[in-house]
Amino acid sequence: MLVLQFVCSLVLPGLGNTAFASDDWKNEFNTVCGQTQNALAFSVDELKDLIARCDELKPRIKKLDDSQATERKVFLQRLKMCRDFYAFALGTKVDQQ
Amino acid sequence: MVRKVFTLLPLLLCLQAMFVTAGNFPDPQSFGLVILKNYSPRAGVAPVIFDHWLHRSLFTCRLCHLDVGFAMEAGETKINAALNMQGVYCGACHDGKKTIGGKTIFAACAEQFSEEEVKRCARCHSWKKQGVREITFDAFTKKLPVGLGKNIDWEKAGEEGVIKPLDFLEGISVQYDTLQAQQDFSIASEADWASDVIFSHKKHALWNGCALCHPGIYASTKAGTVKYSMLQIFEGESCGVCHDKVAFSLFFCQKCHRNPV
Amino acid sequence: MKKTLFFTGLLLLLFASLSLALTGVKKRRPLPYEYGRVELNNFSEKAGQIPVVFDHWLHRAKFTCRLCHVDIGFAMKAGTTGIKAADNMQGYYCGSCHNDKTAFAACTTTIPRQNSSKCSRCHSLGRTAVKQYDFRTFTQDFPKGRFGNGIDWEQAEATGKIAPIDFLAGVSIQRDALVVQKDFDLIAKVKGMPEIIFSHKKHTVWNGCELCHPEIFLGVKKGATQYSMTEIYDGKYCGVCHSTVAFPLLDCQRCHTKQVQ
Structure with missing residues (x-):
């Protein structure tokens, strides 16, 4: 799937981005933010990695065009809650050490 | 000259306070009387006369104003017949089923009623009606101790056990551990001619619990953070929410200002 | 001149105090x-x-x-x-x-x-x-x-x-099921006031994690944040839900449960 997408993005940059990118960021969002309930069991490095992935997701969601304004708004809000919680969990970890 | 007027200021404020309350400095029987007429006139019935004296001899303030949920300001609750029939407000007790002292409590409000039952309506909807009450003030309060201004000394009545206000209503109240009352404290009087106030948490918590006063009436719990003025109190703020309306009048200064200077 | 000013001031004060009488806390x-x-x-x-x-x-x-x-x-x-x-x-x-x-x-x-x-x-x-x-x-x-x-x-x-x-x-x-964090005590500042036992379990079952942290409760280290009832009544911390949707703050002892010995 990823390979196909990669090829697509090379061959048909415009099409590739719109056809696959939307699923792509959503999958990434689901993977990253579907783990908040385990956050306190993660190591400092794992948490830092998750936060970095959130930060990397943000501009991708921001880039959604105005026809997807609501989707953008909702997911930026959800991403913020998720990222902030990982940062909170990280703070707790660091404090405990 | 200005200074002289300033020394007169407390007196002037007192005069204003009297002006504010002068119209309703009532006789012991009417003290604590509330007229409820949010919906009565529109519904074609006489306004309700609610006497605090009867209810306060049977129930704590907390029970009605916190658990049952009557607002502390007259006319604010917006009680209507439908709500009473659903068991809210008056209907919480006045449901025709609950009993007190072996007597069934009559039901408040009804969808339909026979001519005979009209008498029951008039037990509460009694504005400008004579002789409709089953329990009269004189007969009821005969055994109660009398205090200043020929008013009933409720505190004494409670202490002597003449009244034993109920604090728990089945199905509505929740039983918690009794909390130890907070300490008494004094509130310094700003005027050199008035003694400091000694506030007794114990006396107040007995019938009011905690949440009736905090934070609705007294938001801050830190002593000294809020300045109270008699002016505001006379107008129904802080102590004035109850005192002068239901609890003893503000004109009995020394009942609160009792710490010798 | 001073006299007129003073009386104007006094008049204003009277009006201000009268208008105060119209604003109540007991809604x-x-x-x-x-x-x-x-x-x-x-x-x-x-x-x-x-x-x-x-x-x-x-x-x-x-x-x-x-x-x-x-x-x-x-x-x-x-x-x-x-x-x-x-x-x-x-x-x-x-x-x-x-x-x-x-x-x-x-x-x-x-x-x-x-x-x-x-x-x-x-x-x-x-x-x-x-x-x-x-x-x-x-x-x-x-x-x-x-x-x-x-x-x-x-x-x-x-x-x-x-x-x-x-x-x-x-x-x-x-998602995977949530691992419930431990309950903890919150010590009341007021002497004699029962401690709060905060149950993470009761809260996370409907709220998960990120609904409360860090937006509503930022304090990571236990005891680092001092919560005051004044702020809570203003709709901060517990007050975000417990005055709007969850059981209201009037129910003191539902949170202040641990009797201080």
Whole structure:
């Protein structure tokens, strides 16, 4: 799937981005933010990695065009809650050490 | 000259306070009387006369104003017949089923009623009606101790056990551990001619619990953070929410200002 | 001259004090079916519609707090989400469920005349809306509580009267079960006031993690943040929910449970 997408993005940059990118960021969002309930069991490095992935997701969601304004708004809000919680969990970890 | 007027200021404020309350400095029987007429006139019935004296001899303030949920300001609750029939407000007790002292409590409000039952309506909807009450003030309060201004000394009545206000209503109240009352404290009087106030948490918590006063009436719990003025109190703020309306009048200064200077 | 000034000042003071008399603190509490009610009018009136009345009681009986406030993304402060008809029609916010499949559709661009009653199921401020669910019938056999909706929601779930859904297909992310954090004590500053035992378990079952942290509770280290009742009453911390939707702050001893020896 990823390979196909990669090829697509090379061959048909415009099409590739719109056809696959939307699923792509959503999958990434689901993977990253579907783990908040385990956050306190993660190591400092794992948490830092998750936060970095959130930060990397943000501009991708921001880039959604105005026809997807609501989707953008909702997911930026959800991403913020998720990222902030990982940062909170990280703070707790660091404090405990 | 200005200074002289300033020394007169407390007196002037007192005069204003009297002006504010002068119209309703009532006789012991009417003290604590509330007229409820949010919906009565529109519904074609006489306004309700609610006497605090009867209810306060049977129930704590907390029970009605916190658990049952009557607002502390007259006319604010917006009680209507439908709500009473659903068991809210008056209907919480006045449901025709609950009993007190072996007597069934009559039901408040009804969808339909026979001519005979009209008498029951008039037990509460009694504005400008004579002789409709089953329990009269004189007969009821005969055994109660009398205090200043020929008013009933409720505190004494409670202490002597003449009244034993109920604090728990089945199905509505929740039983918690009794909390130890907070300490008494004094509130310094700003005027050199008035003694400091000694506030007794114990006396107040007995019938009011905690949440009736905090934070609705007294938001801050830190002593000294809020300045109270008699002016505001006379107008129904802080102590004035109850005192002068239901609890003893503000004109009995020394009942609160009792710490010798 | 000074004298005139003084008397003008005095007059002003009198007026100010009289106007103070009009503002009270003892307002009516919301009735059981009104508690948790939110009026939404960011765009309704501008669009020629009646504002929306949202009742928490029905939705909280069916869904967890987390589902709507994390997964669907409704803000925790009334009026801050800025929901538009277009959002709903695209399947966001109300439209996440109100899509004509899960529940009746929220908002449409074409309103058939005979069907405009559909709009008024939500757009109902000041109207007696014909609702599918009647509060009293719906909550009839729920365990009773003292304040708020008059329902003990915690007990309602424990006894199986409600089973709030925590997953919405297409919106929620499939997650592992949550590992519950430990309960902890919060020591009251006021002497004699029972300590609070905060139950993470009770809170996370409906809220998950990120609904409260870090937005509402930032304090990471136990004891680092001092919570004051004044701030809580102002709608901060516990007050975000426990004065709007969850049982209100009047119920002191429901949180202050651990009797100090």
